[in-house]
Amino acid sequence: MSEEKPVLVDVADGVMTLTLNRPGAKNAVNRAMAEAVAEAMDELDSNDDIRVAILTGAGGTFCAGMDLKAFVTGELPIVEGRGFAGFVEAPPQKPLIAAVEGFALAGGLETMISCDLVVAAENARFGIPEAKRGLAAAAGGLIRLPRQIPPRIAMEMALTGDFIDAERALQLGLINRTVPAGSALEGARELAASIAANGPLAVKLSKQVINESTDWTRDDMWQQQQAIVMPIFTSEDAIEGATAFAEKRAPNWKGK
Incomplete structure (x- = not known):
């Protein structure tokens, strides 16, 4: 090199x-x-x-x-x-x-x-x-x-x-x-x-939760997590992932 x-x-x-x-x-x-x-x-x-x-x-x-x-x-x-x-x-x-x-x-x-x-x-x-x-x-x-x-x-x-x-x-x-x-x-x-191969939005936000949660308290950790991960569950990728599973095919991720 x-x-x-x-x-x-x-x-x-x-x-x-x-x-x-x-x-x-x-x-x-x-x-x-x-x-x-x-x-x-x-x-x-x-x-x-x-x-x-x-x-x-x-x-x-x-x-x-x-x-x-x-x-x-x-x-x-x-x-x-x-x-x-x-x-x-x-x-x-x-x-x-x-x-x-x-x-x-x-x-x-x-x-x-x-x-x-x-x-x-x-x-x-x-x-x-x-x-x-x-x-x-x-x-x-x-x-x-x-x-x-x-x-x-x-x-x-x-x-x-x-x-x-x-x-x-x-x-x-x-x-x-x-x-x-x-x-x-x-x-x-x-x-x-x-x-x-996984949903890019899910991967990115999962990493964020794991890294940031070390500073969260028991009183607010669920609310803090919810604020970060909610976009995953309302994303196009979530629908695509479930649809691809039902249709037995690889998902086509959009990252949104």
Whole structure:
């Protein structure tokens, strides 16, 4: 792959694939990469023909984190309003799947946990070793990771900087599934196809409820959910889904 573009973007069958394309630097995130990811995320959410996206890395590595060489020169891989890597503080509205080969470390892990689903190679490794470099996992490792795995395990990972393997990550629920080394992207595409086959409005709003409901109270959670999901039940897609089921055919979604 050429390193001329920091991110390669491909769209096929309703699935956008974003490939972090700095293999010589283990796909470390610099400013140019962050800006390219942010641009792709805008296209993902604005293009009705795209249902789901996959984020992966070139050269057998997902992402080794922030480009430290660029950091010491004063460059930060942050996009205003989007955060690190161009999206960790403002993930897309549509589903995003991480396809992980090799290492997802530091900002690479934080990028991974900003995705909705994770397919990882059996030999993948994960960690937030920022403390080993006198830094802190401030792109989500300290606040998002404890919400995805037991807080004591997140605490250990943050304070020691030690890595965990794919088997442990699967046990902890940090990733969805493991696949043989070299086939993470293939596995992610299978998962993406399953999502893309469903009603796009239902998928988008279901993701919204799951993400936002973590802050809801028992007193208002049903009302909050109702306000978001009601458009699903009054949509053209809902009628189409029921009709297609009765007629034993694949639905023709309109996303409305």
